[in-house]
Amino acid sequence: MSLTERLAGDRRALLTGLGAAVAACVLVPALLPAYWVYLAITAVVSAVIMQSYGVIVGRVGVMSLCQMSFASIGAWVVLRLNVADAPGGFLVWLVLGGLAAVPVGVAIGLPALRIRGVNLAVVTFGFAVSADIVLNANQMPGMAELKTLERPALFEEDGAYFVLVVVVFTVIALGLALLNRTRLGMSWTELRHSERAAAAHGVSVARSKLAAFAISAFVAGVGGGLMAGQLGLVVPGNFAMMQSLALFAVAIMIGPHNPEGAVMGGIFGAVMATILEKLDLPQDLGGMLFGVGAVFALRSGVSQTDFTRSRKRERAARAFLKEHQATAADRPAEPEAPVAPATVATGEPALTVSGLTVRYGRVTALDGVDLTVPRGAVVGLIGPNGAGKSTFIAAVTGFVGGYRGGVALAGTPLDRLSPSARATRGLRRTFQTTTIAPELTQYEYLTIGAGRSLSTEEADELLDFFGCPPGRLPVSLVDAGARRLLDVAAAVAARPAVALLDEPAAGQSAAESLALGRRLAQVPARYGVSVLLVEHDMDLVQAACSEVTVLDFGHVIASGPTGEVLADPTVMAAYLGTADMPVA
Numbered sequence: 001m002s003l004t005e006r007l008a009g010d011r012r013a014l015l016t017g018l019g020a021a022v023a024a025c026v027l028v029p030a031l032l033p034a035y036w037v038y039l040a041i042t043a044v045v046s047a048v049i050m051q052s053y054g055v056i057v058g059r060v061g062v063m064s065l066c067q068m069s070f071a072s073i074g075a076w077v078v079l080r081l082n083v084a085d086a087p088g089g090f091l092v093w094l095v096l097g098g099l100a101a102v103p104v105g106v107a108i109g110l111p112a113l114r115i116r117g118v119n120l121a122v123v124t125f126g127f128a129v130s131a132d133i134v135l136n137a138n139q140m141p142g143m144a145e146l147k148t149l150e151r152p153a154l155f156e157e158d159g160a161y162f163v164l165v166v167v168v169f170t171v172i173a174l175g176l177a178l179l180n181r182t183r184l185g186m187s188w189t190e191l192r193h194s195e196r197a198a199a200a201h202g203v204s205v206a207r208s209k210l211a212a213f214a215i216s217a218f219v220a221g222v223g224g225g226l227m228a229g230q231l232g233l234v235v236p237g238n239f240a241m242m243q244s245l246a247l248f249a250v251a252i253m254i255g256p257h258n259p260e261g262a263v264m265g266g267i268f269g270a271v272m273a274t275i276l277e278k279l280d281l282p283q284d285l286g287g288m289l290f291g292v293g294a295v296f297a298l299r300s301g302v303s304q305t306d307f308t309r310s311r312k313r314e315r316a317a318r319a320f321l322k323e324h325q326a327t328a329a330d331r332p333a334e335p336e337a338p339v340a341p342a343t344v345a346t347g348e349p350a351l352t353v354s355g356l357t358v359r360y361g362r363v364t365a366l367d368g369v370d371l372t373v374p375r376g377a378v379v380g381l382i383g384p385n386g387a388g389k390s391t392f393i394a395a396v397t398g399f400v401g402g403y404r405g406g407v408a409l410a411g412t413p414l415d416r417l418s419p420s421a422r423a424t425r426g427l428r429r430t431f432q433t434t435t436i437a438p439e440l441t442q443y444e445y446l447t448i449g450a451g452r453s454l455s456t457e458e459a460d461e462l463l464d465f466f467g468c469p470p471g472r473l474p475v476s477l478v479d480a481g482a483r484r485l486l487d488v489a490a491a492v493a494a495r496p497a498v499a500l501l502d503e504p505a506a507g508q509s510a511a512e513s514l515a516l517g518r519r520l521a522q523v524p525a526r527y528g529v530s531v532l533l534v535e536h537d538m539d540l541v542q543a544a545c546s547e548v549t550v551l552d553f554g555h556v557i558a559s560g561p562t563g564e565v566l567a568d569p570t571v572m573a574a575y576l577g578t579a580d581m582p583v584a
């Protein structure tokens with residue numbers, strides 16, 4: 001589906017947002033008294049800074065507590081350029097202020113590649129404290145000589161400046177909306193839910209996170225510059241670390257990655273201070289109230305705007321389902337398939353694993369395992385619980401480092417590569433536990449998996465083939481069994497050389513499992529993807545696999561054509577402790 005097609009779906013929301021921005025630009029300066037116009041500017045400037053929280057906290061789920069420090073860099077640069085009477089004027093300085101915050105954002109993002117959660121929050125808070133100390137020890141530019149910032153002639157009056165900040169907010173909102181439609185934006189949503197799943201889709205976790213830090217620092221820097229433009233002169237207190245904390249709490253509570261959330265957050269930030277002042281209450285009370293709201297949001301696991309949006313999306317999806325009578329019973333008929341696996345194996349190895357040994361402390365999970373997946377084949381990897389099957393997939397795809405042995409794709413060694421690099425070179429995997437971001441539609445998830453733009457026809461064909469529900473359904477409405485199928489479809493969508501599937505039929509009925517086996521048998525010929533299949537369901541294995549390798553306690557105990565291996569008494573004994581296992 002093309003970008004334009006998908007954007008068309010959001011046209012109404014876009015028009016509503018633009019309409020609200022135009023209405024605010026006309027009505028606020030015309031109708032409100034000067035004090036309220038000033039307050040409205042504060043709200044929109046806060047909303048811009050909220051947008052920076054939207055990227056890093058809302059979208060990527062990183063606990064950054066130093067966004068106001070990035071804003072202070074933007075303000076400092078704008079004020080410094082004003083003092084120096086630098087060419088370009090306010091609007092150019094604003095962009096330069098945002099850009100100046102970028103390298104600092106990337107530098108703060110570097111620890112995020114190794115640490116996460118509360119530890120990362122402590123690092124970012126440490127930066128906020130340091131920035132606070134530096135700012136308090138030094139005056140902001142213009143303070144000593146009392147040289148206030150010159151606004152552009154057109155925006156000198158507060159009413160006109162309000163229009164300018166609304167325009168800046170809208171441009172950033174549009175830019176971020178477009179970005180969210182790209183693979184980078186979608187990868188942020190996936191990162192928030194599972195870094196492992198993102199890496200398995202070929203997303204570079206490091207690059208994605210650093211890009212988020214850079215963009216959020218840029219937006220915060222622009223927000224800081226706008227604040228300088230509003231106030232003329234700023235004091236370090238405008239960017240105090242407590243402000244960062246309070247806005248972080250608002251961000252968690254409201255979800256500023258949605259434009260309406262950024263606006264609401266900005267209004268909260270601006271109005272709360274005024275209300276507390278009028279009521280003669282301490283300003284710290286606002287921070288406390290935001291903190292309580294954030295705790296509730298963290299407990300429910302979803303921000304206010306995400307909750308409202310997901311309810312709306314699900315209502316629309318249910319109506320769509322009803323209209324098309326696309327219930328589970330209407331899943332596409334299982335494709336015609338021969339009972340014996342359809343193989344186009346050429347004999348050339350797609351994946352060669354030699355002498356793979358993995359140790360977890362004193363446990364040897366894999367001990368010198370050799371396995372080859374020929375091009376065009378579906379190879380089964382079976383064995384009792386704890387035999388080492390998942391460890392095999394994890395090591396081959398780079399998720400377990402420090403193994404001994406070699407992994408090569410079409411003869412090219414992959415051993416030094418990260419999981420995402422292996423994925424981009426053509427090795428995709430699924431996990432035993434699916435972790436698909438529920439707010440994505442199935443189309444969006446397929447796009448992330450494919451790593452490229454998919455046409456609606458191609459996406460529908462994949463979804464139909466694997467028996468998934470209609471593509472525009474949000475994942476939150478898809479049951480666990482169908483999510484596994486979606487995971488398989490996403491792995492195949494990338495057209496990798498080899499897809500390694502870890503128990504894709506878990507949660508399926510016996511009939512669905514068999515149907516999946518028949519579909520998998522057709523995957524090499526239909527999509528040009530060879531498959532390594534880990535499964536416990538022997539009917540599925542027989543339907544899908546031309547060859548099978550059996551692991552037991554980390555050793556290969558049998559390998560060869562499926563029928564022969566499953567009839568092997570050693571294999572039956574390993575499975576059941578008896579040679580009586582029936583093999584159809």
Ligand SMILES: Nc1ncnc2c1ncn2[C@@H]1O[C@H](COP(=O)(O)OP(=O)(O)OP(=O)(O)O)[C@@H](O)[C@H]1O
Nearest residue numbers: 360363364365383384385386387388389390391392
């Ligand atoms: N992270 C880990 N740390 C320590 N030991 C582990 C770890 N992961 C797996 N193991 C051990 O390695 C061995 C192989 O486990 P693995 O999960 O690969 O088996 P499996 O064949 O996939 O089992 P199942 O069919 O139950 O998924 C088991 O003894 C398991 O306890």
